[in-house]
Amino acid sequence: xxxxxxxxxxxxxxxxxxxxxxxxxxxxxxxxxxxxxxxxxxxxxxxxxxxxxxxxxxxxxxxxxxxxxxxxxxxxxxxxxxxxxxxxxxxxxxxxxxxxxxxxxxxxxxxxxxxxxxxxxxxxxxxxxxxxxxxxxxxxxxxxxxxxxxxxxxxxxxxxxxxxxxxxxxxxxxxxxxxxxxxxxxxxxxxxxxxxxxxxxxxxxxxxxxxxxxxxxxxxxxxxxxxxxxxxxxxxxxxxxxxxxxxxxxxxxxxxxxxxxxxxxxxxxxxxxxxxxxxxxxxxxxxxxxxxxxxxxxxxxxxxxxxxxxxxxxxxxxxxxxxxxxxxxxxxxxxxxxxxxxxxxxxxxxxxxxxxxxxxxxxxxxxxxxxxxxxxxxxxxxxxxxxxxxxxxxxxxxxxxxxxxxxxxxxxxxxxxxxxxxxxxxxxxxxxxxxxxxxxxxxxxxxxxxxxxxxxxxxxxxxxxxxxxxxxxxxxxxxxxxxxxxxxxxxxxxxxxxxxxxxxxxxxxxxxxxxxxxxxxxxxxxxxxxxxxxxxxxxxxxxxxxxxxxxxxxxxxxxxxxxxxxxxxxxxxxxxxxxxxxxxxxxxxxxx
Numbered sequence: 001x002x003x004x005x006x007x008x009x010x011x012x013x014x015x016x017x018x019x020x021x022x023x024x025x026x027x028x029x030x031x032x033x034x035x036x037x038x039x040x041x042x043x044x045x046x047x048x049x050x051x052x053x054x055x056x057x058x059x060x061x062x063x064x065x066x067x068x069x070x071x072x073x074x075x076x077x078x079x080x081x082x083x084x085x086x087x088x089x090x091x092x093x094x095x096x097x098x099x100x101x102x103x104x105x106x107x108x109x110x111x112x113x114x115x116x117x118x119x120x121x122x123x124x125x126x127x128x129x130x131x132x133x134x135x136x137x138x139x140x141x142x143x144x145x146x147x148x149x150x151x152x153x154x155x156x157x158x159x160x161x162x163x164x165x166x167x168x169x170x171x172x173x174x175x176x177x178x179x180x181x182x183x184x185x186x187x188x189x190x191x192x193x194x195x196x197x198x199x200x201x202x203x204x205x206x207x208x209x210x211x212x213x214x215x216x217x218x219x220x221x222x223x224x225x226x227x228x229x230x231x232x233x234x235x236x237x238x239x240x241x242x243x244x245x246x247x248x249x250x251x252x253x254x255x256x257x258x259x260x261x262x263x264x265x266x267x268x269x270x271x272x273x274x275x276x277x278x279x280x281x282x283x284x285x286x287x288x289x290x291x292x293x294x295x296x297x298x299x300x301x302x303x304x305x306x307x308x309x310x311x312x313x314x315x316x317x318x319x320x321x322x323x324x325x326x327x328x329x330x331x332x333x334x335x336x337x338x339x340x341x342x343x344x345x346x347x348x349x350x351x352x353x354x355x356x357x358x359x360x361x362x363x364x365x366x367x368x369x370x371x372x373x374x375x376x377x378x379x380x381x382x383x384x385x386x387x388x389x390x391x392x393x394x395x396x397x398x399x400x401x402x403x404x405x406x407x408x409x410x411x412x413x414x415x416x417x418x419x420x421x422x423x424x425x426x427x428x429x430x431x432x433x434x435x436x437x438x439x440x441x442x443x444x445x446x447x448x449x450x451x452x453x454x455x456x457x458x459x460x461x462x463x464x465x466x467x468x469x470x471x472x473x474x475x476x477x478x479x480x481x482x483x484x485x486x487x488x489x490x491x492x493x494x495x496x497x498x499x500x501x502x503x504x505x506x507x508x509x510x511x512x513x514x515x516x517x518x519x520x521x522x523x524x525x526x527x528x529x530x531x532x533x534x535x536x537x538x539x540x541x542x543x544x545x546x547x548x549x550x551x552x553x554x555x556x557x558x559x560x561x562x563x564x565x566x567x568x569x570x571x572x573x574x575x576x577x578x579x580x581x582x583x584x585x586x587x588x589x590x591x592x
Contacts, residue, residue, distance in 0.1 A: 013113050013238055017060070018042050018084070020105040023098075026087055030159030030179065035089055035133065036099040037073075040107055042082045047112055049075050051141035052229060052261045055084070055111030056237040059097040067110060068094040069234045069256070071137035071206070074165065087136040087162050113237045114260045117141045117204050117227055126150035127200040128168070129190060129215060131207020135162040137229050137260075138206050142166050151198065155186035155211065186211055195222035203264075205229070213269035226264030230255050277587060279580025286576040287583045288569070290324070290551050292528050293444035293469035295405050297324035297379050297551060300584055301541065301569050304532055304555035305330055305383035305408065305448075306355065310369040311376050317562045322569055324551065325379035328365065330410055333391040333398075335361035341492035345481045350500030350534075351556050352479050354491040357385055362395045366402055374403055381446070384437070385410040392423075393436050400441035407443045409434065409468075412450035412475035424450040424475075430459045431466040438467030446470040446530065451503075451510055452478050457517045464518070464527050472530040472553065473514060474507045500534055500556040507533020508543055515548030516592060536564060538571020545572075548589035 018040035029035035038057075049055070049072045056067030074085040090099045101107065117138075120126050128150050130138040135154055142152060143165050152168035154160060160173050160180040172189045173181030182188050186207075195203070195218060205215050206229035219226040232244040232255040239257030246255050247268035253259060288299035302325035308314060311326045320326070338358025345352040359365070365382070373380040382404045386392035392409070399407055411424035411433055423433045434447055447463040449456060451474035460471055476497025481490040511531040518526050531549030535541055536557035544552045557564040581587050 013111050014047070015108070015110050016042065016046070018057075018107045018109045020101045020103055020107060021083060022103065023101045026161045028159050028161040028180075030157075033090065035087060035161055038070075038086045038088055038098060038101065040084055040086075040109070041080070042084065042109065044079065044081045046082045048077045048082055049084070049112035050116040051144050052116040052137055053112040053114045054137075054260065055086075055109055055113060056234070057086070057098055058094070058108045059101060060106035060108055062094075062097055062108075064094040064097065066094070066235055067108060067237070068098065069113070069231065069237060070098075071140070071229070071260075072112070073136040073140050073162065074143070075140075087133055089133040110237050113256055115258070117229070117261050120145070120202055124201045125199045127153070127190075127195065127198070127203045129153040129155070129186060129203060129205040129207065129211075130162070131155045131186060131205075131211040132157065134205070134207035134211075134229070136206075138204055139163060139166055141204060142168065151200070153186060153190050154181075155189075155207065156180070187214065190215075190218070192218040192221040195219070195224060200224055202226070205264075209269070212264075212267070213271075216264045216267060216269060219264055227261055228264045228267060229260045230262060230267070231260060277579050277581070277590065281580055282577045282582065286573055286581060288324075288573060288576075290584050292530065292550050293406065293446065295379055295444055298377070299324040299569050300545065300549075300551035300572070301325075301565050302381070302530065302551055302553045303327060303378075303558070303565060304553035305381075305410065306353075307555035307558055310365075311373050311378070311380075314558070314562065318566055321377040322566045323378040324569075325381055326373065326376065327381040327383050327408055327553065328369070328373065329359050330357045330383045330385045331359050331362050331365050331395065332357055332385050332387065333362055333395045335359065335364065339491070339493055342490050345490055345496075347479075347481075347498070347500075347502070349502040350498055351559070352481055352491075352496045352498050353476070354493055354496035356493070362398050366398060370402060370404060379405050381406045381408050383408045383410050383448070386433075389433055389436055392433050393440055396437040396443075397440045400443055404443065407437075407441060407445050408472060409437055409445055409447045410475075411463075412448050412473075424459065425453050427455060427458045427462040431462040434463040434466035434468055444469045446472050448475055449473040449514075450475050451507065451533070456510055457514055460514045460529075461517060461521075464521075464525070468527060470528045470530060470550070471514065471518075472532060474503075474510050474533045477503055477506075501536050501540075502534065504534025504536070504540055507531070508547055511544055511549055512547040512591070515589065519548070519589075519592065535568070536560070538568045538575065541568045541572055542575060542587075543591075545584060545588050546591040548592060550588070 022039040026035040026037045054071045058067035070086045147167035148169045151170040153172045155174045157176045203226040234244040235241045237256045244255040245252040248266040290300045305327035339354045339356030423429045447468040476499045479498035528550035530551045531544035532553035541552045
């Protein structure tokens with residue numbers, strides 16, 4: 001990272017590699033392991049950051065796309081290079097990776113980025129405030145001021161950290177739980193009256209948005225200047241993408257380039273319209289049971305067809321009895337050998353498959369696989385496909401004579417040349433096969449839709465009118481891969497089905513759209529929607545439920561993490577308990 005400056009001699013951000021010197025839990029942070037101190041070294045010649053600036057950090061061995069913006073806590077330059085220190089709150093996948101770094105690991109770095117805290121005037125009486133991880137940049141700024149020349153207020157939920165280098169005239173700590181300093185939020189220690197009594201003339205702060213909004217208000221009331229360090233989600237960090245803009249009285253400003261430090265008077269802290277879901281935590285366990293077309297599921301997590309065999313395959317890997325339901329492998333009237341050639345190609349955050357509905361046939365399933373599926377606690381769902389209307393009907397007739405609780409009508413498989421998705425691309429075709437199958441079975445009928453249809457909502461409404469008791473969506477997206485050595489498509493069928501975490505945002509939008517369309521019908525005509533597509537975590541599952549899904553299915557994630565579904569069940573339960581939600585119905589569709 002060679003230092004580059006503009007015409008005025010101001011260092012410009014550059015991209016380079018840092019080497020981890022130290023990474024460990026920050027002393028005093030609670031709960032333990034929630035905040036880490038990361039130190040890394042940049043090569044000699046790198047620009048030394050100024051207090052208030054930040055870097056985009058991304059572990060070299062990373063599973064995330066973007067670097068994470070982390071404010072500089074401390075910096076020291078020597079002949080050997082520049083050593084940077086960061087306090088990192090372990091919050092998501094990116095910060096988890098940074099907190100898991102070890103000595104000598106490589107880390108991709110862009111910086112230094114952003115502006116700085118302006119120096120106090122000679123006659124200023126300085127107040128500095130930091131909240132939680134926001135202590136880092138203001139503590140770094142404090143080290144640039146003469147000792148005992150400022151008062152420092154630090155506010156935490158629990159414990160206290162990042163104050164080792166603070167040499168304030170007065171250091172005041174507040175904690176929500178009273179574990180350190182004054183019990184309460186920063187409002188318990190710093191008010192407009194305190195500002196006036198202490199004679200402060202300028203305030204510097206960084207912390208959570210509600211805290212900064214409060215500080216802006218009391219500074220305005222007391223008639224003093226304020227400089228507030230903001231944060232926002234970022235992509236480029238250099239002002240190019242405009243993804244991190246924040247609202248000000250002067251129009252949108254880029255947090256990365258125009259900030260992160262702003263004159264507090266120009267910031268717009270208009271509160272969000274919607275309040276977060278927050279009720280008193282439950283003392284008992286929540287009820288995860290859901291009902292789909294009259295069939296009761298112990299929880300909303302269902303193993304998706306084609307990814308879980310018939311249930312027994314994973315029984316030795318984890319406790320499959322914890323699932324709400326299991327969809328069988330896609331079944332056809334007669335046995336199928338599936339597609340020839342390569343069947344799987346891994347992509348970033350996804351998987352392309354061309355299995356081609358290989359299965360033993362419905363009669364074999366009824367005689368051999370179904371009995372063992374029915375002995376499991378999760379609800380058994382038979383996934384029915386076909387190559388013609390007649391084979392769909394005959395397959396449904398055979399399944400109707402069994403004890404299988406539910407049929408999932410697959411009109412969405414992209415990996416067969418006849419049937420499958422061809423029935424799910426057109427409203428009339430989808431309705432005709434649904435109506436024909438409905439006529440030969442009394443089983444609850446869930447129709448699985450393709451995301452490749454030009455009118456997904458129209459098809460959803462058409463199959464509902466034709467007799468579907470529920471809808472599941474989405475199946476895989478059409479995709480392809482090309483071998484760069486041969487110059488030819490990888491799959492014999494050229495096109496195949498794409499699934500995995502990469503499709504989740506699109507699948508979520510499609511589920512949301514279909515649920516909204518169904519909810520516009522009279523209540524008696526509505527049917528439940530089961531969401532799937534890229535679900536890998538409990539957070540993904542909760543998003544689909546908030547979008548209005550009655551339940552969710554998990555497929556590709558099981559290949560990456562065999563415990564994904566049980567972790568999702570546990571995660572939903574823990575989230576509901578913390579939010580005070582007794583049943584799935586308490587929050588289903590709240591995003592509408």
